[in-house]
Amino acid sequence: MPRAGLDARTVTEAGAALADEIGLAGLSMGAVAERLGVKTPSLYKHVASLADLQHRIAVLATTEAGDAMRDATQGRAGQEALTGAAHALRDYVTAHPGRYA
Template identity: 50%
Template sequence: MARSGVTADGLTRAALELADEVGATAVTLSALARRFGVATPSLYAHVAGLDALRTRMAVAALREMADLARDAIGGRAGADALAALAGAYRDFARAHPGRYDASTFPVDPATAAGSAGPEHAAFVRAALRGFALGAEDQVHAVRLFGSLVAGFVALERAGAFGHSEPAPELSWERCLASLDALVRSWTPTPEEHP
């Protein structure tokens, strides 16, 4: 019988809230037990351990991000869709830094395949439909998009842009415009590889 309202879903929600407060890697079972007013061992009736909790956190954070991303690109195409999607991820990282970090916790291949993770690549592919890219080039463009967003967000969160002008927002806009220009002028991958 669950004590103090402890459930696996409740632990996951509380872990994500705590992650936003103290950082995803600082979330521990003992800290969660204190939040619920229970002994740490009692949590093992709901999660197998910290790794299992982190998997649940990653899956939940990916789902939250996917819901926001879907809403962001709805009815948009091309550069507008790419900018809206990138903005949704950046906004999520700003509003929920712990959840954003939790979304990158490693999970096993089966869990990854069943999570919202594949939806994220599908959203980028949907935004890229207006560009003339073959299947392999789409994969490269999806990776480029992810790298640009993750890199910019990581540097911004670390305070790397806080000591110089112009404002980071202007750099963000230039990065997105450059991404659009790059994808529009993409050199197709040769059909045969060496």
């Protein structure tokens, strides 16, 4: 039975945070499990594989970056909107280098 509070989103967010710290290339299921305080096999109840986790992190990053750019362009047009979107994306990538990779 899955641990209370552990679900695909929790595993993905933990993986994304860890990727920001150590880089996406260094990410492993074992490292994510250690971060969450569970045994590695427990993760496979929520994500199919490391590749699946990496895909979920990419989707999360795309969504987060898109949200930041959308928020930065609200009420703006033209050059101001483009500049706002570019700055928002740069700020996101700087804050989350692992998940952006």
